[in-house]
Amino acid sequence: EVQLLESGGGSVQPGGSLRLSCAASGFTFSAYAMNWVRQAPEKGLEWVSSISGSGSNTNYADSVKGRFSISRDNSRNTLYLQMNSLRGEDTAIYYCTKNDYLGGPDYWGQGTLVTVSS
Amino acid sequence: SYELTQPSSVSVSPGQTARITCSGDMLPKKYARWFQQKAGQAPILLIYKDRERPSGIPERFSGSSSGTTVTLTISGAQVEDEADYYCYSAADNVEVFGGGTKLTVL
Numbered sequence: 001e002v003q004l005l006e007s008g009g010g011s012v013q014p015g016g017s018l019r020l021s022c023a024a025s026g027f028t029f030s031a032y033a034m035n036w037v038r039q040a041p042e043k044g045l046e047w048v049s050s051i052s053g054s055g056s057n058t059n060y061a062d063s064v065k066g067r068f069s070i071s072r073d074n075s076r077n078t079l080y081l082q083m084n085s086l087r088g089e090d091t092a093i094y095y096c097t098k099n100d101y102l103g104g105p106d107y108w109g110q111g112t113l114v115t116v117s118s
Numbered sequence: 119s120y121e122l123t124q125p126s127s128v129s130v131s132p133g134q135t136a137r138i139t140c141s142g143d144m145l146p147k148k149y150a151r152w153f154q155q156k157a158g159q160a161p162i163l164l165i166y167k168d169r170e171r172p173s174g175i176p177e178r179f180s181g182s183s184s185g186t187t188v189t190l191t192i193s194g195a196q197v198e199d200e201a202d203y204y205c206y207s208a209a210d211n212v213e214v215f216g217g218g219t220k221l222t223v224l
Binding site for chain 2 (some may be wrong): 037045050059062100102103104110111
């Protein structure tokens with residue numbers, strides 16, 4: 001059974017940093033690309049970043065480019081999102097998602113809440 | 119940048135057919151997916167590759183595609199289908215979700 005468990009969310013002041021983690025199990029982690037997707041309060045889903053199975057290729061939404069960094073440790077079956085220079089508009093639930101062989105998300109974690117406020 | 123456009127809301131009575139559309143210039147060339155998100159829960163995958171249904175998804179959920187529009191059809195909608203529905207596609211290293219459609223079944 002595929003399981004994705006996010007952690008690392010919390011409250012932070014504007015300009016601060018957080019690192020999110022996503023522990024994966026139930027599949028061959030290194031074989032699949034992974035994503036971070038976020039959802040601001042009462043808003044829709046927004047793709048944030050993706051990373052290939054090997055970790056060699058990464059992509060970012062324009063809204064986070066230069067501030068966020070996605071990475072993975074295939075030996076630990078863990079996905080990361082380093083978030084710097086956080087802004088109020090980054091307040092959201094952050095979901096970790098697994099991609100399938102076609103390249104789109106299939107499984108989602110339960111999410112971790114990030115609140116950016118002074 | 120790519121955009122996917124959905125109606126903000128759709129309303130049907132129980133047992134009726136609900137149709138939710140998603141429009142975007144990328145859709146003739148790129149597959150779409152549909153996700154269902156119930157209140158307070160993470161999204162789940164309903165449809166991939168425009169019309170394919172993962173195992174465990176009820177047959178009343180189906181997908182279709184025509185030109186720049188993909189459609190999610192719920193045949194015989196049930197009260198438990200009340201949720202937000204999002205379309206998704208990807209192109210040129212960018213992944214995009216539609217704005218979401220709130221389905222009301224009452």
